[in-house]
Amino acid sequence: MNLSVIKNNIMNNYFLHINEFVKKIIKNSFAYIFGDIFTKGINFLLIPLYTSILTTSDYGIYGVLNSLTAFLAIIFSFQLSSVITINYYKLNQSERKSLISTITLLTFLSTVLFLGLTLLSGQLIFGIILKDIPYRPYIVLAIGAAAFSGPIEVIKANFRIKEEAFQFVFFGLLQFFVNLCFTLYFVVVMNLGALGLIRAIFISNVLFGLISLILLMRESKSKISFFQIKEAILISTPIVFHMVSHWGLNLMDRLILQSFVSLSDIGLYQLGYQVGTIYQVFIIAINNAWVPFFFQKKGNKDYEKIIQKISSWLILFQLFIASLIILFKDEIFRVIINEKYYDARLIVPYVVIGFVFVTFYHMWVNILFFQKKMNLIPISTIFAVITNIVINILLIPKFGIIGSALATTLSYGVLASIVFIFSIKMDKFRFEYNKWFKVFISGSIIVFLSLQINYDNLYLSFFIKSFILLLWPINLSLMKFWDKEDLKYINKLGIKIQKLIYHLVRK
Numbered sequence: 364m365n366l367s368v369i370k371n372n373i374m375n376n377y378f379l380h381i382n383e384f385v386k387k388i389i390k391n392s393f394a395y396i397f398g399d400i401f402t403k404g405i406n407f408l409l410i411p412l413y414t415s416i417l418t419t420s421d422y423g424i425y426g427v428l429n430s431l432t433a434f435l436a437i438i439f440s441f442q443l444s445s446v447i448t449i450n451y452y453k454l455n456q457s458e459r460k461s462l463i464s465t466i467t468l469l470t471f472l473s474t475v476l477f478l479g480l481t482l483l484s485g486q487l488i489f490g491i492i493l494k495d496i497p498y499r500p501y502i503v504l505a506i507g508a509a510a511f512s513g514p515i516e517v518i519k520a521n522f523r524i525k526e527e528a529f530q531f532v533f534f535g536l537l538q539f540f541v542n543l544c545f546t547l548y549f550v551v552v553m554n555l556g557a558l559g560l561i562r563a564i565f566i567s568n569v570l571f572g573l574i575s576l577i578l579l580m581r582e583s584k585s586k587i588s589f590f591q592i593k594e595a596i597l598i599s600t601p602i603v604f605h606m607v608s609h610w611g612l613n614l615m616d617r618l619i620l621q622s623f624v625s626l627s628d629i630g631l632y633q634l635g636y637q638v639g640t641i642y643q644v645f646i647i648a649i650n651n652a653w654v655p656f657f658f659q660k661k662g663n664k665d666y667e668k669i670i671q672k673i674s675s676w677l678i679l680f681q682l683f684i685a686s687l688i689i690l691f692k693d694e695i696f697r698v699i700i701n702e703k704y705y706d707a708r709l710i711v712p713y714v715v716i717g718f719v720f721v722t723f724y725h726m727w728v729n730i731l732f733f734q735k736k737m738n739l740i741p742i743s744t745i746f747a748v749i750t751n752i753v754i755n756i757l758l759i760p761k762f763g764i765i766g767s768a769l770a771t772t773l774s775y776g777v778l779a780s781i782v783f784i785f786s787i788k789m790d791k792f793r794f795e796y797n798k799w800f801k802v803f804i805s806g807s808i809i810v811f812l813s814l815q816i817n818y819d820n821l822y823l824s825f826f827i828k829s830f831i832l833l834l835w836p837i838n839l840s841l842m843k844f845w846d847k848e849d850l851k852y853i854n855k856l857g858i859k860i861q862k863l864i865y866h867l868v869r870k
């Protein structure tokens with residue numbers, strides 16, 4: 364057979380695999396993004412209703428209890444659901460069913476153990492730490508809500524690793540709507556305030572915790588693997604410390620701010636942070652779609668090139684979204700948000716750039732998970748938390764909420780940097796770092812230019828920023844980001860789009 368024919372066949376097969384995986388990742392990412400944006404959108408629309416009914420102290424109690432529930436959920440479940448993600452594709456079909464059974468049983472036993480310890484000592488401990496909130500019924504309901512979250516996380520991990528994006532999103536949306544109905548009933552109809560909010564969470568967690576157990580019992584089989592029990596505990600232990608550190612990383616800035624700035628400034632910081640986390644919705648959704656593919660194909664040398672290629676495109680897409688949010692942050696605030704909160708826009712770039720570091724972190728931390736080097740992950744998180752605390756204390760007295768926002772950016776940068784160093788030491792696999800660098804530089808140029816624009820005329824500002832956005836393809840072309848394989852795939856994709864448009868016009 365002619366050498367050129369063989370080469371063409373290899374390239375066609377390569378593009379076939381690329382096309383298949385890109386379609387799957389796009390499909391799953393869209394499902395995750397839709398589910399997350401939909402629930403966050405509904406919650407955003409309900410804010411005016413809740414603020415007209417709840418007092419500020421109600422919101423304070425709810426905020427504290429929500430944080431407590433999140434912390435206890437990490438401890439009770441012992442993060443055993445993460446073992447499914449790490450080990451699933453390394454096992455045969457029979458072993459996978461045994462894995463689900465083992466993790467389900469371990470999660471149940473872990474919850475019973477830590478729940479018992481919490482109930483025995485809870486009144487004494489929380490009576491000191493949370494003395495302004497009654498232990499019964501508030502804290503007891505928060506403990507109960509956390510206790511039923513374990514099975515929910517296990518079934519979600521099962522959906523995610525099997526790339527069942529529809530089931531994952533449907534389950535999450537159903538739980539959201541059940542919680543919403545109970546919330547509206549207890550808060551609006553019964554006027555129970557913060558108690559209504561936490562009671563709604565408790566009831567929805569109980570219902571969906573039991574549903575999750577039923578689904579897991581149908582999914583698994585009775586055989587329990589004692590080897591998997593030992594391995595699961597070894598894997599999940601460092602992840603617990605990692606998740607607790609992440610919990611501290613996300614919460615610490617607001618705790619420190621209370622000692623230095625007014626509640627009004629904290630409100631601006633909270634709103635700016637909330638707008639910045641729009642980007643977080645995208646990166647979490649994409650990571651949810653990426654993880655099953657990565658763990659399924661990583662280790663197979665035939666797919667290394669495909670993993671490198673798709674990861675570069677995902678980095679490009681995510682950083683494009685980040686630049687989009689930073690570029691049009693002023694327009695978002697002018698059109699949607701009350702002018703008294705306008706200064707909150709200054710927080711957005713720092714938060715988004717911080718989550719850009721998280722974008723890279725997601726890629727690198729998956730390598731550590733794959734290599735089962737979870738003991739290294741908490742080290743990076745603890746360093747990031749220490750960095751966050753120190754920089755907050757140093758910068759807030761001088762720069763206020765901007766100092767805290769900068770601390771967020773730098774601490775996530777530290778987190779990503781340490782995980783990167785660990786990943787290259789633990790695995791010989793390398794991403795297309797030259798392309799990642801070009802994407803980062805291109806995005807940095809656009810962000811820098813966007814921060815120089817400050818026009819009072821909304822339409823003029825939007826027009827100029829739209830023009831700046833066009834620098835993306837120009838910058839990447841000048842830096843020769845696109846290689847021959849990229850251009851061939853883009854050309855094939857362009858032909859498909861033209862055919863689709865032609866077909867739609869003919870219809």
